[in-house]
Amino acid sequence: MSPDSPNVHVDSERRAVRGACPHDCPDTCALVTTVENGVAIRIQGAAGHAPTNGVLCTKVAKYLDRTYSPDRLRYPQKRVGRKGEGRFERIGWDEALDTIAAKLKAIAADDPQAILPYSYAGTMGQVQGSSMDRRFFHKLGASLLDRTICSMAGKVGLSYTLGASLGMDMERFVDSKLILLWGTNPVTSSVHLWGRVVEARRRGAKVIAIDPYRSLSAAKCDQHIALLPGTDGALALGLMHVLIAEDLLDRDYIERYTLGFDGLATRVAEYAPERVAAICGIDAATIVALAREYGTIKPAAIRVNYGMQRTAGGGMAMRTIACLPALTGAWRDSAGGLLLSSGGTYPIARAALERTDLIPAGTRTINMSTIGDALTTMTEPPIKAIVVYNTNPVAVAPESEKVIAGFAREDLFTVVLEHFQTDTADYADILLPATTQLEHFDIHASYGHLYWMINNPAIAPLGEAKPNSEVFRQLAVRMGFDDPCFRDSDEALAQSALAAHPDNAGISVEALKEQGWQRLAVPESYAPFAQGNFPTPSGKCEFFSMRLQKLGFDPLPAYHPPRESAATAPALARRYPLAFISPPTRNFLNSSFGNVAVLQALETAQRVELHPDDAAARGIADGDAVRVHNDRGEFTATARITGNVRPGLCVALGIWWHKDTAGGRNINAVTSQALTDFGAGPTFYDCLVEVGKCDAAAVRQPSLHDETR
Ligand SMILES: Nc1nc2c(c(=O)[nH]1)N[C@H]1C(S)=C(S)[C@@H](COP(=O)(O)OP(=O)(O)OC[C@H]3O[C@@H](n4cnc5c(=O)[nH]c(N)nc54)[C@H](O)[C@@H]3O)O[C@H]1N2
Ligand SMILES: Nc1nc2c(c(=O)[nH]1)N[C@H]1C(S)=C(S)[C@@H](COP(=O)(O)OP(=O)(O)OC[C@H]3O[C@@H](n4cnc5c(=O)[nH]c(N)nc54)[C@H](O)[C@@H]3O)O[C@H]1N2
Ligand code: SF4
Ligand SMILES: [Mo]
Secondary structure (H helix, E strand, C coil), X not given: CCCCHHHCCCCCCEEEEEEECCCCCCCCCEEEEEEECCEEEEEEECCCCCCCCCCCCCCHHHHHHHHCCCCCCCCXXXXXXXXXXXXXXXXXXXXXXXXXXXXXXXXXXXXXXXXXXXXXXXCCCHHHHCCHHHHHHHHHCCCEEECCCCCHHHHHHHHHHHCCCCCCCHHHHHHCCEEEEECCCHHHHCXXXXXHHHHHHHCCCEEXXXXXXXXXXXXXXXXXXXXXXXXXXXXXXXXXXXXXXXXXXXXXXXXXXXXXXXXXXXXXXXCCHHHHHHHHCCCHHHHXXXXXXXHHCCCEEEEECHHHHCCCCHHHHHHHHCCHHHHHCHHHCCCCEEECCXXXXXXXXXXXXXXXXXXXXXXXXXXXXXXXXXXXXXXXXXXXXXXXXCCCHHHHXXXXXXXXHHHCCCCCEEEEEECCCCCCHHHCCEEEEECCCCCCCEEECCCCCCEEEEECCCCCCCCCCECHHHHHHHHHHHHCCCCHHHHCCHHHHHHHHECCCHHHCCCCHHHHHHHCEEECCCCXXXXXXXXXXXXXXXXXXXXXXHHHHHCCCCCXXXXXXXXXXXXXXXXXXXHCCEEEECCCCCCCECCECCCCHHHHHXXXXXXXXXXXXXXXXXXXXXXXXEEEEECCEEEXXXXXXXXXXXXXXXXXXXXXXXHXXXXXXXXXXXXXXXXXXXXXXXXXXXXEEEEEECCHHHCCCCCCHHHHC
């Protein structure tokens, strides 16, 4: 890859620049970029940062290929073709920003809520992710966005039981003696946690995967419990049934630090192993054995991840699983307990950073997970302008046909800030070039470890690319927003994110710039709930939740089944008999890196894994071109016949860009916009389909980016 030398400043010294990986990944690695003559020549993981331990994943090891890709967007452009066609013409920044400001002013004069910001975690930086952009849209009075697409169901479910997104320190997993990997595939999605799991195993731990799919991680575990998708809540109830029936409890912990044990005991009495086995599609003996191990091996750690909350009952399932460590007192040990996300450990001054006080009273909120419906059906007012950054909704949001129909609306004014011409960028009226992590400043919290991280810029912006923060700063000037908060520098924004709080003691932007990272001021042997201290209304681990009761939900853990399954939707299941899940793949990060040629080559093509019995029943052979379809849409894929899936389940890993797939559609063509029980999250893995052979010749060949653009 030849760096864009005319566009980087000349700097004759060789420098090592400390940064942080910006991606939506729990590991938030510390990066060291070697820069020579203004060009980044090497990127490595920092050896001194304990979670990173000097290692990067395969994707970010290719970050220089991505940064210096000939496909990078380098100049502002305006659309000249039809929406979706992807034909653009270069314009200057002044024309781009003047056009956007004029359009937003005209719409806002009528009703600013017709404008929608649409962003997610393309970068997780506090500055480039959620600072000046929020201030801008708050002042404008635009509709608010409910950012539900990834983690909301689990986060809300967890908070009913524990009070917040707090949990174990990932560095402590090495001393766990039993590790349940529940709805997570860390070999793919959190390789640094996986390193700890491997070390724990070397020290004698037993590792068990609970996952419908034999993922790369499940295949390496001591045991793999392949339950039916969306039945995790029932499994957790069954485990608690056995723990209570066999008195494998920490009575003292329950007495001191939990609320509602008697109610819980009554509830779980309904979930005998035989009943749970039938719901989950596994053996009763497996449930009993797992409960006995969980109740007796100490310390026991549960690494649960968002993979199990993308079904109708995902929120309640997470709440239910989160009851387990309190029953056995696993929280007493720093190597025991549970980790979903450590994100809630960070004291972040959101109100100051995002200036939430600028939001006009009564502003409506739109759920990002149903953007297809919002763009096509919403009125009073309809969405007339959308500004997309840090996300690629046309590829990643559920029910693609509706999302595409929405973005194709001729009367929708669309601005996209991007590194690349993604599926979403193809629908932009104005397409703006964004800087990558090597080109801008930021600070990062993490949802997997406990360190604040710096990202110092390593190189000058390529071409005319600008940081998100700068684009919104300049737009604010054009809109006439004169509050001084719109003039804050990136470093000032970063400083305002650091809340005054004992856990942030000693942490500052200055110190971070110097040191690269700083651990939160929490004990080395961090055990957040060893002595209770749950941030719930009662201060206890809430088996019984008054908050849920007030909202009209069952106040006790319960089982909320999937919406689309043979058990709950038999008529639908007769037409679409296969359960379909589409979890992350190793070489892409959601749709990011989907355009990096060397990583595409590792993934080969969009594939769907089928059990030999299901394949035989449909006359499908390994390598055949197949069509995966339901009433919402269809995509084509190459069939892989494997024992990684149970009969009745099919799996396609990773989010390809629609335009790089053989049939022009990715997995989200079939996923649904139905929402989860708590948190109004998406139900990507609650989806029935049918798979049939299709004529390979009828399917157009993929066009890989580096060759065609
Ligand atoms: N390489 C890579 N890393 C990533 C990502 C990526 O796309 N690629 N994505 C990042 C993002 S945005 C996130 S949110 C995180 C975490 O993203 P997650 O979606 O939690 O991903 P995984 O940890 O891979 O775990 C998903 C696992 O859950 C399983 N699963 C699916 N349905 C169910 C179910 O109903 N029950 C149970 N028990 N298991 C189920 C899947 O088979 C899969 O093995 O990963 C991040 N890391
Ligand atoms: N079927 C199915 N669908 C899924 C999932 C699944 O498991 N299955 N996973 C879901 C999950 S967990 C998530 S989190 C979502 C994620 O979906 P997205 O939030 O869309 O994440 P990415 O696909 O990584 O896209 C992020 C985009 O942000 C851009 N970007 C990165 N940094 C910057 C920056 O500094 N400035 C600007 N302007 N742009 C930047 C990148 O180039 C990239 O195109 O997808 C969801 N969709
Ligand atoms: S994607 Fe995750 S594992 Fe890879 S470098 Fe970034 S933080 Fe580390
Ligand atoms: Mo995510």
